[in-house]
Amino acid sequence: MANTTLIGLNQVRQQLRQPRSQLKGRQVKPEARDEVQALIGLPPVNGHRRDLLIEHLHVLNDHFHGLFERHIVALAAEMRLPVVEVFEVASFYHHFQILKDEDVAPRMTVRVCDSLSCSLAGSDTLLRQLQRDLRGDVQVVNVPCLGRCEQAPAAQVGQQAVAYATTEKVTRLVTENHTQPLALPHALLFDEYKKAGGYQLALQVAAGLKDHESVIQCLESSGLRGLGGAGFPAGRKWRIVRSQPGPRLMAVNIDEGEPGTFKDRTGLEADPHRFLEGVLIAASVVGCEAVYIYLRDEYHEARVLLTEELAALKLNPPCALPRIELRRGAGAYICGEESAMIESIEGKRGEPRMRPPYIAEVGLFGRPTLEHNFETLFWVRELIEQGADSFASHGRHGRKGLRRFSVSGRVKHPGVKLAPAGISLRELVDEYCGGMAEGHTLYAYLPGGASGGILPARLADVPLDFDTLQPYGCFIGSAAVMVLSQHDGAREAALNVMRFFAHESCGQCTPCRVGTDKAAQLMASEVWDADTLQDLAQVMGDASICGLGQAAPNPIRCVLDYFPHEVGAELKA
Numbered sequence: 181m182a183n184t185t186l187i188g189l190n191q192v193r194q195q196l197r198q199p200r201s202q203l204k205g206r207q208v209k210p211e212a213r214d215e216v217q218a219l220i221g222l223p224p225v226n227g228h229r230r231d232l233l234i235e236h237l238h239v240l241n242d243h244f245h246g247l248f249e250r251h252i253v254a255l256a257a258e259m260r261l262p263v264v265e266v267f268e269v270a271s272f273y274h275h276f277q278i279l280k281d282e283d284v285a286p287r288m289t290v291r292v293c294d295s296l297s298c299s300l301a302g303s304d305t306l307l308r309q310l311q312r313d314l315r316g317d318v319q320v321v322n323v324p325c326l327g328r329c330e331q332a333p334a335a336q337v338g339q340q341a342v343a344y345a346t347t348e349k350v351t352r353l354v355t356e357n358h359t360q361p362l363a364l365p366h367a368l369l370f371d372e373y374k375k376a377g378g379y380q381l382a383l384q385v386a387a388g389l390k391d392h393e394s395v396i397q398c399l400e401s402s403g404l405r406g407l408g409g410a411g412f413p414a415g416r417k418w419r420i421v422r423s424q425p426g427p428r429l430m431a432v433n434i435d436e437g438e439p440g441t442f443k444d445r446t447g448l449e450a451d452p453h454r455f456l457e458g459v460l461i462a463a464s465v466v467g468c469e470a471v472y473i474y475l476r477d478e479y480h481e482a483r484v485l486l487t488e489e490l491a492a493l494k495l496n497p498p499c500a501l502p503r504i505e506l507r508r509g510a511g512a513y514i515c516g517e518e519s520a521m522i523e524s525i526e527g528k529r530g531e532p533r534m535r536p537p538y539i540a541e542v543g544l545f546g547r548p549t550l551e552h553n554f555e556t557l558f559w560v561r562e563l564i565e566q567g568a569d570s571f572a573s574h575g576r577h578g579r580k581g582l583r584r585f586s587v588s589g590r591v592k593h594p595g596v597k598l599a600p601a602g603i604s605l606r607e608l609v610d611e612y613c614g615g616m617a618e619g620h621t622l623y624a625y626l627p628g629g630a631s632g633g634i635l636p637a638r639l640a641d642v643p644l645d646f647d648t649l650q651p652y653g654c655f656i657g658s659a660a661v662m663v664l665s666q667h668d669g670a671r672e673a674a675l676n677v678m679r680f681f682a683h684e685s686c687g688q689c690t691p692c693r694v695g696t697d698k699a700a701q702l703m704a705s706e707v708w709d710a711d712t713l714q715d716l717a718q719v720m721g722d723a724s725i726c727g728l729g730q731a732a733p734n735p736i737r738c739v740l741d742y743f744p745h746e747v748g749a750e751l752k753a
């Protein structure tokens with residue numbers, strides 16, 4: 181009996197030593213591998229670059245109208261990555277639709293914006309109508325801000341933007357199966373830009389004819405600050421990154437996902453090379469050997485334009501160019517946060533990093549990284565050519581400089597308004613927007629998008645700039661101004677943006693993941709539990725990893741402070 185048992189154990193051990201005929205887990209289907217290779221190409225000698233995972237997912241998602249499991253498995257094999265790693269990246273981003281192999285992908289997806297400005301313009305009704313009328317192989321979904329708040333209500337048919345969307349407009353495009361981007365209004369293209377003197381400054385800086393130190397001093401003297409929301413002084417940022425050991429990199433943030441913000445899109449569509457010249461000047465001065473431009477996925481028309489103009493620039497460069505790569509976001513608001521954007525550029529889930537270290541020291545691919553927003557770089561050429569004093573000479577109420585305000589909501593003429601820094605909301609509406617829309621009077625406004633808080637009409641004379649709104653529990657952020665009238669409610673606006681935060685939380689930290697969702701539930705009650713909401717706001721603000729969770733409580737506090745009559749709430753003594 182003992183010998184028999186021993187022989188049996190030896191046979192088991194011998195079987196365990198034999199190599200498996202195939203790997204554990206799901207196996208790659210040959211036809212799926214062929215389909216993936218046909219779209220992303222055969223792997224180069226060193227294999228596919230890990231940081232291009234999201235780009236490859238986009239290619240598959242665009243072609244098949246979704247990500248089938250068989251293609252995820254095949255892509256993982258092609259990139260020599262665990263399947264679970266590819267799946268966890270794909271499942272993080274809203275624009276990737278993961279499908280089982282037996283599922284049927286929708287022929288087309290129609291997206292209807294449900295953020296505040298579009299909601300004011302009736303997007304909820306539009307969504308219901310489209311969901312009733314478009315069925316079968318057409319998928320109709322509500323989505324967060326599409327970056328077209330001045331064209332509310334906004335929608336997308338496939339990848340084509342639809343301004344001032346109606347049921348008729350959207351249905352016609354779906355019926356025609358028309359998914360190509362519409363032609364943009366006239367943009368200043370490469371040849372025209374060069375003929376008008378473009379890239380001469382970039383050439384001078386690259387050739388050393390323009391002293392690099394003088395360029396940084398000009399930015400510092402002008403008071404130019406980061407215009408994506410944080411407001412860090414641009415010149416100081418260049419100086420910090422320039423002092424770090426090379427190689428240094430640059431990351432440009434055109435994710436622009438803050439509800440109410442669309443200034444970067446309009447600037448890019450009108451004058452892409454003014455921005456690109458700012459990129460080249462910054463790269464030359466700071467010494468960045470590569471530039472990664474991160475553009476939000478909703479801006480398909482702008483991506484087509486920028487792709488073509490980058491090709492024209494590389495074909496006829498005015499000076500030695502750094503390596504420039506255009507990367508495509510995938511529908512994640514959190515990737516507007518600089519470290520989350522860097523994670524996404526590296527082909528990962530867009531989760532913010534803990535600080536320190538800061539990205540100026542350890543950023544993209546572990547290298548010192550200069551991160552900038554589109555509008556900041558858009559100003560660079562003009563500032564250096566005209567001098568710091570010219571820019572600083574503008575401003576009102578003791579403030580200096582110019583700002584591009586994205587104005588939407590209940591005004592006659594919404595849009596991007598180039599106005600003096602420090603202008604008040606009342607001045608901005610009256611002088612630049614033609615006043616309030618017919619039949620509307622000012623009731624409240626959001627000075628800095630979803631996260632910037634909400635102020636009542638009685639505070640419409642507060643200067644709009646960095647550091648002027650903090651005493652009122654608000655901030656200017658990306659200068660996304662959304663105007664409410666007597667027909668609107670601050671509590672509904674606050675609930676709208678809180679639901680946005682709950683949807684867009686990356687889920688990495690509990691205070692933000694649980695706090696935003698719980699806050700949205702409490703804010704939907706007829707009478708707010710003010711004490712619980714205040715406690716929740718305190719925890720989110722103090723303990724969240726990044727600015728999303730830290731700023732999410734602003735609308736709660738503003739409603740309780742300025743509009744308590746709307747929620748029937750009283751704080752306990």
